Amino acid sequence: MxxxxxxxxxxxxxxxxxxxxxxxxxxxxxxxxxxxxxxxxxxxxxxxxxxxxxxxxxxxxxxxxxxxxxxxxxxxxxxxxxxxxxxxxxxxxxxxxxxxxxxxxxxxxxxxxxxxxxxxxxxxxxxxxxxxxxxxxxxxxxxxxxxxxxxxxxxxxxxxxxxxxxxxxxxxxxxxxxxxxxxxxxxxxxxxxxxxxxxxxxxxxxxxxxxxxxxxxxxxxxxxxxxxxxxxxxxxxxxxxxxxxxxxxxxxxxxxxxDSLGGRWRLLDPGIDTKLYPVCLSAHAAMDAVRDLMAERRLTAGDIAAVHCRVPPVVAANLTYDRPATAGEARFSLHFAVACVMLHGTLTLEHLSRTTLADPVLAALIGRIAMEADPAWNADADRARLAPEGAEVTVETVAGERITRFCPSARGTVARPLSAAEHAAKFKGCAAHAIGPAGAENLHLRLQGLELETDLPSLLHLCTMPAIHDPDEKPS
Missing domain, CATH: 1.10.4100.10 (2-methylcitrate dehydratase PrpD)
Incomplete structure (x- = not known):
């Protein structure tokens, strides 16, 4: 045939x-x-x-x-x-x-x-x-x-x-x-x-x-x-x-x-998720939901009595540390990530430090956070597809109010991409840890014209300039 x-x-x-x-x-x-x-x-x-x-x-x-x-x-x-x-x-x-x-x-x-x-x-x-x-x-x-x-x-x-x-x-x-x-x-x-x-x-x-x-x-x-x-x-x-x-x-x-190699490009579909926070992506949707609720209702950490996060099973399977003792464990802790957002409004590399982990105020906030895996999350095919690492967050205030927010996709995912300015700020902030702000600025500019570069060793030399410190310590 x-x-x-x-x-x-x-x-x-x-x-x-x-x-x-x-x-x-x-x-x-x-x-x-x-x-x-x-x-x-x-x-x-x-x-x-x-x-x-x-x-x-x-x-x-x-x-x-x-x-x-x-x-x-x-x-x-x-x-x-x-x-x-x-x-x-x-x-x-x-x-x-x-x-x-x-x-x-x-x-x-x-x-x-x-x-x-x-x-x-x-x-x-x-x-x-x-x-x-x-x-x-x-x-x-x-x-x-x-x-x-x-x-x-x-x-x-x-x-x-x-x-x-x-x-x-x-x-x-x-x-x-x-x-x-x-x-x-x-x-x-x-x-x-x-x-x-x-x-x-x-x-x-x-x-x-x-x-x-x-x-x-x-x-x-x-x-x-x-x-x-x-x-x-x-x-x-x-x-x-x-x-x-x-x-x-x-x-x-x-x-x-x-069959679709070179026809359907995975770099576009399903695409690439770029992280806004330096922790496991499984925590990001809950972080965004809490952050947005606090901003909209003008809540402080002291106004919140409890936070309940309902998540898909894969999120609970990834985020296994409810009381992290190290920066590595904190990267896989929904409790730490949400508490950081409650206390600091965000989570940056500087927060993944011994000082932050030892903060008694943060520890108290961690105790107010609960995570529940929903075994039926993926029963809804649309939700499984649109919110594979989403979160439904309910905030209880000390005044007795209950506010619920569903976040299917975190900032930085394909559904909610970072802006060019956010991408640039992330790069420069990260690179400055190793090569300083001026070096980061220069390297970012060179990388924008990557395809014009004929001397890769010269470009990569910019990545290995002065001393690199341990990011577990807050930069001076």
Whole structure:
């Protein structure tokens, strides 16, 4: 029987289809709106990575990278230069250390924290330009999101940490693109990356989480380097009875999700959520609801007797610390996040400190906050789609009033995007932790013209200037 023209060939293994698409992608193929989102991802990730380079996890990763990996020309944000694997490892840890990096609902993946550092290292090592960097970021992001979508979000709900799981695919695709691998070799890289991938959500709230992102970045880059040197891997690693779909995804795999590579861009749909607050995105909707209610009713923290937050199960599963003792635990605490908003009107990097955690006033407010997971949240298909990490918040005032607010999507999500000014302010505020306000301003200006850059080492040099401090201490 003859296959009609234009019919997708699902007999071709998934990783070969991804490899062929990555190898064939050209800058001219990327629509302007997609390129704009990719640039935003690069800028935002570099900003949060600069702030995260001085964190405990960022410093640890850089120290281990210097001890482990070969020297080379790729800069570490925390100082020094290594080969592409070492730089990808250290800089990915920095990018995810503060949990301030972006997210996509295509697989519940923090895609940019892995893809952007891998692209910076691989493109720089290959002597690429700013335009090459952007193209490789698009290749890696779309590859990992498409595969994540093909196996569905059930992987995340089962306990796999999808950033580590799929990030290595994105990093392999990035490096394959930067190194100019053909479709077969790019598929070998993705296949090898998949064969060794993994990550558990049990690590949330600890330094292991950003280090798993770092490991994904380094493993993906290494997979591409091995493929470039002739490593061959069976391309059926997704579909094989002993492979990825059966072992990790309980046989959930829709090959049609790969048909739209280069047609439907995941960077636009479902898009990228950019964080306004440096904590797990699961807390943001409740924070916004409380913040808005307090502003509208002109309430102070002292006016509020109790806050009850009804949330989807995934939010409760992510935010497991009701009395956080460390900054890492605070990033996964709805109670801390809402109390911070009540007391300070917002939550910034400066609030993730020992001083804030020890504040007895904040501790008292935490005691007024309750979180309830609603098992029926996803029974309504529209609500599950429109408010995957939403919140229904009821505030009880000391005067006896009860006010309820439903927030389906937080500020910074695709439904409520940040303005250009908010994006710029976030970048400059984060980058200033490492390179000072003037350095942050200069770097932001250069990044706006990224595609005109022909000297990436010169641009990246701006990211590794004066001393980086520990963001767990309030800046002077």
């Amino acid at each position: 003859t296959t009609p023209p234009g019919t997708p060939d699902h007999s071709t293994p998934a990783v070969r289809r991804i490899g062929d698409w990555v190898a064939g992608l050209r800058r001219a193929d990327i629509p302007k709106p997609v390129a704009e989102v990719a640039l935003s991802c690069i800028v935002d990730t570099l900003g949060v990575a600069l702030a995260g380079a001085g964190s405990e996890a960022g410093v640890l990763a850089a120290d281990v990278a210097r001890d482990t990996y070969a020297p080379g020309p790729a800069p570490l944000l925390a100082g020094g230069r290594l080969g592409m694997e070492g730089a990808a490892f250290a800089n990915a840890a920095a990018a995810h250390a503060l949990d301030f990096d972006d997210n996509s609902y295509a697989g519940f993946v923090h895609g940019s924290a892995v893809v952007v550092p891998a692209a910076l290292a691989a493109t720089g090592m290959a002597g690429g330009t700013g335009s090459d960097l952007l193209t490789s970021v698009v290749a890696g992001a779309e590859a990992q999101y498409a595969l994540a979508e093909a196996v569905g979000n059930g992987v995340y709900h089962a306990g796999w940490w999808t950033t580590a799981l799929f990030g290595t695919v994105g990093a392999a695709a990035v490096a394959a693109k930067a190194l100019g691998l053909d479709g077969r070799s790019a598929a070998d890289a993705v296949a090898f990356a998949l064969c060794g991938t993994g990550g558990l959500r049990a690590c949330f709230g600890t330094g292991a989480k950003p280090l798993l992102a770092a490991q994904a970045a380094a493993n993906g880059v290494r997979a591409a380097r091995l493929a470039a040197r002739g490593l061959t891997v069976p391309h059926g690693v997704v579909e094989d009875p002993r492979g990825f779909a059966r072992l990790v995804a309980e046989n959930r795999f829709d090959p049609a999700a790969l």
